[in-house]
Amino acid sequence: MTVSQDPNQEISALKEELLRTQLAYRMATEMCQFKAGFLARISHELRSPLNSLIGLQQLILSDLCEDSAEEREFVAQANASAMRMVALLDAILNVARTEYGTNRLNIEPVQLARVLADVGELTRLQAVDRNLPLDIDKPDPEIYVLADSHWLKQVLMNLVDTPLKLMREGSVSVSIHLDQTAGYVHIQIEDKRPYSSWSEPIDLLKSAPKTDEKPNENSILSPGLTLLVNHTLLELMKGRLELLAVPSANEESNLTRIQCSIPLVTQ
Secondary structure (H helix, E strand, O other): OOOOOOHHHHHHHHHHHHHHHHHHHHHHHHHHHHHHOHHHHHHHHHHHHHHHHHHHHHHHHOOOOOOHHHHHHHHHHHHHHHHHHHHHHHHHHHHHHHHOOOOOOOOEEEEHHHHHHHHHHHHHHHHHHOOOOEEEOOOOOOOEEEEOHHHHHHHHHHHHHHHHHHOOOOOEEEEEEEEOOOOEEEEEEEEOOOHHHHOOOOOOOOOOOOOOOOOOOOOOOOHHHHHHHHHHHHHHOOOEEEEEEEOOOOHHHOEEEEEEEEEEOOO
């Protein structure tokens, strides 16, 4: 005898599935737009420190400084902008060299537990300083993935550290999900920020939405470009990065879920 499901439950399940599909489509569209606008994004990233550098130099050259102490302060600020621009270029060039084979990846079996332990050590202080809970799974020591240990650690550290820098409250968790059938390990980084926190205006000629968040001086790359760089690195390691959203009744309270999929070493 077959028991029919409650129609209300069926409708609720269909609505939830539709919402998940809509969110997945929006995420896939954003990722395509991220990749298509790579050069535009780089120029956008460089514009801020370059404009700051030019503006400070113009103040000095126009003799608008009140005294020598203020002039030295402006010179120091201009130097900081120049160094930020150099660091940004270095970060992008390192990825570009890796993508085009100048810097070769060392793909080998890597113990996932060791990588996550290192990521935890490198990001724990940031979480403590901002009073944000950070929970990282401890996977089975027998789980190995095919990856470049250095770049995998860098990708995961970026994806954990970025929300910690941007969040004022909430928590960040890292969980491990094995998919033996597909031959991948899925590493999910989840926090309580809306998924839109990772994206920026696709049309860079439009103004970014106003926010009360202060820009982070220590962040070399913006959240959007960070996502794109990590996406590229994972592809080079035969993995993939997906930006997912866990739907809820209130769209503004959707959770952000970043999923890194890495090839699993099978026995």
